[in-house]
Amino acid sequence: MNRTIAIANQKGGVGKTTTSVNLGACLASIGKRVLLVDIDPQGNATSGVGIEKADVEYCIYDVLVDDVEASKAIKPTSVENLYAIPATIQLAGAEIELVPTISREVRLKRALEEVKDDYDYIIIDCPPSLGLLTLNSLTASDAVMIPVQCEYYALEGLSQLLNTVRLVQKHLNQDLKIEGVLLTMLDARTNLGIQVIDEVKKYFQDKVYQTIIPRNVRLSEAPSHGEPIISYDPRSRGAEVYLDLAKEVLKNG
Ligand code: ADP
Ligand code: MG
Secondary structure (H helix, E strand, O other): OOEEEEEOOOOOOOOHHHHHHHHHHHHHHOOOOEEEEEOOOOOHHHHHOOOOHHHOOOOHHHHHHHOOOHHHHOEEOOOOOEEEEOOOHHHHHHHHHOOOOOOOOOHHHHHHHOOHHHOOEEEEEOOOOOOHHHHHHHHHOOEEEEEEEOOOOOOOOHHHHHHHHHHHHHHOOOOOEEEEEEEEOEOOOOHHHHHHHHHHHHHHHHHEOOOOOEOOHHHHHHHHHOOOHHHHOOOOHHHHHHHHHHHHHHHOO
16 A cells, blocks of 8 residues: 655745655665655755756656656656655746646646556655645645644644645545644754644644654755765764654554
8 A cells, every 4th residue: 555645834944845855765765665746846855865957857847737747757866765756946837827727736646646556655745835736735645744843833824734634625635634743843952842842732632743853953964965864874863763753654554
């Protein structure tokens, strides 16, 4: 059985891309076949796994807007067992170009159906918005993982996201589950982080992952080397916690 997980939060800078890249790479390192789908026009997940944008012939834009087969856009990455559908800045136009198209919310789902059986996990790195690209991602997924930064206003904006999830469940994808809330960028030296953990756990209860991602400078350095943390610095705390997260995700099915 395979699973598709969207990593979503309309807030920027909460750790979506870091989680997509490193969860994907850790699942791959455990021997799972993983497809990372970059659906953010910034394309940070694409460069984070070592794909040069200049070498990209077909990106997710071509798949969504021009009906190019997903298999044509899939590229190998710097990690064994980890493949990716890249995004380039061309995708920035898709949010508007998709508006008048037929079945605009189900395009990603249909495109991935053709390749789904080749992978154990498909991880989708969503953009920081609740527009058509995120709607396509939620419609194509079995579950959504929501990274939340351990900061002031951590819960702000989450009700909009949960509302969008409910609308997708009602109209587009009744099988979509909230797989969990992932606490990220915890600074263990401050009380604030602990307060945020308590607050998020009170609200989401057992939906919060046991693994909490601390701030780790190696995690922020790895993308500029085009490598996930497990290959950039396998002994770092960052590598350890993302491996823990991968094991937790495996346990969930
Ligand atoms: P998003 O995709 O939600 O916008 P990113 O994953 O790109 O967020 O993270 C935002 C910034 O924070 C990036 O520069 C990233 O390298 C850094 N970052 C993310 N997680 C961590 C972490 N656990 N420790 C240190 N830096 C992090
Ligand atoms: Mg991102």
